[in-house]
Amino acid sequence: MKLNWGVLGAAKIAVEKVIPAMSGSEDYQVLGIASRNLEKAKAAAVKSGIQKSYGSYEELIADPDIHIVYNPLPNHLHTEYTLKCIEAGKHVLCEKPVALSSADVERLIAARDKHGVKVGEAFMVRTHPQWLRTRELVQQGALGRLHLIQGAFSYFNADPGNIRNIEAYGGGAMWDIGCYPVNTSRFVTGEEPEKVLALIRFDKDFGTDTLASVIMQFPSCQAVFSVSTQLVPYQRMHFLGEKKELEVMIPFNAPKDKETSIRINSGDILQQNIETLSFNECDQYRIQADEFTRAVREGGEVPVPLEDAVANTKVLEAVFRSAREGNWVSL
Ligand SMILES: NC(=O)c1ccc[n+]([C@@H]2O[C@H](COP(=O)([O-])OP(=O)(O)OC[C@H]3O[C@@H](n4cnc5c(N)ncnc54)[C@H](OP(=O)(O)O)[C@@H]3O)[C@@H](O)[C@H]2O)c1
Numbered sequence: 001m002k003l004n005w006g007v008l009g010a011a012k013i014a015v016e017k018v019i020p021a022m023s024g025s026e027d028y029q030v031l032g033i034a035s036r037n038l039e040k041a042k043a044a045a046v047k048s049g050i051q052k053s054y055g056s057y058e059e060l061i062a063d064p065d066i067h068i069v070y071n072p073l074p075n076h077l078h079t080e081y082t083l084k085c086i087e088a089g090k091h092v093l094c095e096k097p098v099a100l101s102s103a104d105v106e107r108l109i110a111a112r113d114k115h116g117v118k119v120g121e122a123f124m125v126r127t128h129p130q131w132l133r134t135r136e137l138v139q140q141g142a143l144g145r146l147h148l149i150q151g152a153f154s155y156f157n158a159d160p161g162n163i164r165n166i167e168a169y170g171g172g173a174m175w176d177i178g179c180y181p182v183n184t185s186r187f188v189t190g191e192e193p194e195k196v197l198a199l200i201r202f203d204k205d206f207g208t209d210t211l212a213s214v215i216m217q218f219p220s221c222q223a224v225f226s227v228s229t230q231l232v233p234y235q236r237m238h239f240l241g242e243k244k245e246l247e248v249m250i251p252f253n254a255p256k257d258k259e260t261s262i263r264i265n266s267g268d269i270l271q272q273n274i275e276t277l278s279f280n281e282c283d284q285y286r287i288q289a290d291e292f293t294r295a296v297r298e299g300g301e302v303p304v305p306l307e308d309a310v311a312n313t314k315v316l317e318a319v320f321r322s323a324r325e326g327n328w329v330s331l
Contacts, residue, residue: 003293004031006066006090008057008081010044013095014072018122019048021256021285028068028293034060057081061088068296070122071095074163075170079104082119086111091118091296093288097179098306100170102313109306118295120302121309123183125252127287129279130260134239134248135188143241143264146189150238151181151225153252164229165206172208173227174200174316180252181225182216182315184237191218192311193318195330200323203230214319243267256283 005028007014019030030050035041038055045053054060061069061084069085071078071094079099085092086108098121099105112119125131138146155177157164164171186192193216201211210230216223237251247263254260264275288303295302318329 002026003028003067003296004065005029005068005070005289005293006032006034006052006060006063007050007070007072008034008060008085009073010035010040011072011095014070015044015048018070018072018285018289019050021283022289023049025290025293027297028289030070032060032063032066058084061085061090066090068093068118068293072122074166075100075175076168078170079108082108083111086115086117086119089115089117091292093120093122093292093302095122096183097121097170097175097313097316098309099313100175102310102317105306105310105313109310112306118292118302119306120292120295121304121306121312122288123180123304124284124288125180125184125254126187127291127303128254128260128284129282130248130254130262131184131187131251133277133279134246134262135190137246137264138188138239138241139190141241142244143239143246144243146221146239146241148221148238148240149181149185149188149223149225150240151185151223151236151251152227153177153180153225153235154228154231155233156231157229160206165203165208167207171206172210173229174209174212174319176229177252178212178214178225178227178319179312179316181214181223181227181237182319183312184251185216185218185223185225186308186311186315188239189218189221191220193218193223193315193331195328196315196318196322197328198319198322200320209323212319212323216315254284255281256286257281 032052034054041053068091213226239246322329
């Protein structure tokens with residue numbers, strides 16, 4: 001029997017990336033989509049070839065035919081609606097950040113355990129082969145001892161109506177994209193930061209953070225990164241060991257229809273002798289959905305469990321506190 005997914009909200013990420021990635025599986029299907037507006041839900045259902053549409057999120061959550069819910073609502077609604085789904089006995093894959101406080105992630109863990117369902121945070125990058133290989137190379141010592149991680153992630157979006165620029169919706173650079181360098185640094189090192197220091201610029205109209213620079217002290221290395229919602233689109237992650245440097249070329253928005261690559265440089269500053277490892281075309285949203293569904297069916301762990309989300313969220317909380325207080329914050 002196919003497992004049935006339902007989607008809360010006709011969000012851009014759902015309609016453009018996640019739902020198309022899930023088509024054609026023998027194991028599962030997207031059966032329904034809900035919107036605050038029934039016409040919008042119907043239009044999204046027609047566009048995406050989905051059978052059922054609902055004029056409220058509650059109707060989808062109450063539908064016994066739906067087994068797994070994908071929650072791509074604005075950030076401030078993640079915890080509230082994920083909780084409603086859990087309480088209705090649904091498994092939930094929730095978009096990042098799954099909550100805007102670690103206390104809220106703990107509430108989700110308690111509800112998940114009470115109701116015996118699977119809940120995961122949609123950090124799809126963690127399922128992409130380029131990140132699995134990066135982690136393997138670093139942890140095997142292929143770069144020599146790792147001492148430094150450098151990262152950057154930016155785009156330009158100054159639309160006052162966009163959820164990323166609305167403070168009350170959990171907008172801002174750190175919650176939207178700063179969570180990725182934090183998450184991938186933790187993933188690759190297998191460590192948690194001991195302390196963080198952050199400098200943040202807030203937009204005077206939006207009230208959201210539009211530029212953030214962060215230093216994280218890990219037990220074995222330092223990680224520094226900057227993120228911005230008002231800069232030229234750019235994304236890169238570098239891992240520097242004593243012998244080699246590894247660069248993930250499209251770390252976060254890896255395209256599904258092009259090869260991706262990581263480049264390893266043994267210290268050639270002219271960059272003439274660089275080893276390139278290529279990865280076949282693959283859709284990280286598809287791998288994420290496949291793995292999440294398998295965990296539900298077979299009872300294993302979801303790709304990014306809530307225990308990981310607690311740790312990631314604590315780092316983001318510390319980043320904001322550090323910027324506010326102008327000091328290092330220990331974790
Ligand atoms: N993993 C990734 O690669 C990735 C990429 C982009 C975004 N995301 C995450 O996905 C989530 C959605 O991002 P998005 O760019 O797709 O956003 P979006 O297009 O603005 O979609 C958000 C949806 O939430 C619903 N909604 C409910 N209450 C709302 C309110 N008060 N204001 C606005 N929308 C409301 C709307 O659906 P209805 O009108 O149909 O009810 C809307 O379509 C965010 O949490 C973001 O962090 C993840």
